[in-house]
Amino acid sequence: MKAPRFQYLRPDSVEEAVAMLAAHGDAAQILAGGQSLMPMLNMRVASPDVVIDINRLQALAGIAFVDGWCTVGALTRYADIMADGRIAQHLPLLAMALPYVAHSAIRNRGTIGGSLALADPAAEMPACALALGAEIELASQAGRRRVLAQDFFLGLYETARQAEEMLIAIHYPIVGPVQCGFYEIARRHGDFALAGAAVVRRPAPAGGLPEYRIAAFGLLDRPILATRTAEICANVQTAERMNDVLSAFEADICAAGDIQGDARTRLIWARTALQRALEQLAPSPL
């Protein structure tokens, strides 16, 4: 099918863009990479009155490392993040997850800000933002604010972003050396995940415990942080305890919401995804 009619606006600055959002609110959709919005328009799942094309806002494209933070502009395309060697070095989780995002032609065009703003529950980037403790920066005419990833994803395609706000950047804290694991189960490579897990492990300081952050995605209406699982991982050092970890993961997921469809099967997929993600941590702590 073809996209429905809409009014097409193309701002040249963030100020102009947020003024347009203030004027049109819920009736407007921001067009970034378009790799989700365009199919939704073509299939008429979305029919906004106004489309605000932000592709000329080059100030929102790019990656900067400043004062212990990596800031990725909302308009930065997946392919450009993958090609940046600093990401592989400082945010290896993103480097591991990005090859799972669709296919090369989609990654050439799709943007990280678009993925976070859409908040598809099976998408990779929201789960990584949770596991990495990212902060999401929003702009409106009233000013700018930063929201923790764990406070940002509220439900199915639902986020803490207000209608008059635009997602402009993602800030990832750089916390020193980490080990990461990422795995997802999908019907075909590049499809949305049926179940997935993202793991970040900070090595133990002298006399302390390692710190884990574990995100699950593709299972509920939003990605979630598996906090109980992370605690158990930090306290468990032997392979025999893997079963405790996986049981905790199931409990974390079930406590966070109802799984649609065949819950038993999906929990088995979730366990498998987490186990494979944990096995990628080197040297394997479990």
Added chain:
Amino acid sequence: MTEMTEITFTLNGETVRRSVPVRKNLVDFLRQDMGLTGSHVGCEHGVCGACTLLVDRRAVRGCLMLAAQIDGLSVQTVEGLAQDEAVNDLLEAFVARNALQCGFCTPGMLATAVELLRNPRPMSRAEIREQISGNYCRCTGYEAIVDAIGTVLDTRLANMQADGEVA
């Protein structure tokens, strides 16, 4: 009435100026307004890869961009590739290896391959398959396509080595 917008862009090396409906996607615009029917329309939601073409030298889905968005950009379609000496080897390899049967996927497959071959690095067959995984072919089973791309990749790498461009 559908809103229109003016665009000026480069199409296969030539500057073009047109008025387009803002809701029209790029591949429909190229086929219907520019008469370039080489880019095919398959699924219209970015899955099949038949409409893949090059925008500013990157492979993108023609059905997932608005024509309005190519204002100021450069587009290369399979019609442009056919005239492009830099990719002659790829086109010849597709013929030599029987890398197409019905040909529906071929324009998109070529656009993806052109980008893959632009900065040649040694790739396994599995890596080539991964790179073309966003382009569906329902005839060949992909083996012949991987053969064609792999042949060109090997030749280009060997030439680069002979020219001293790689260690």
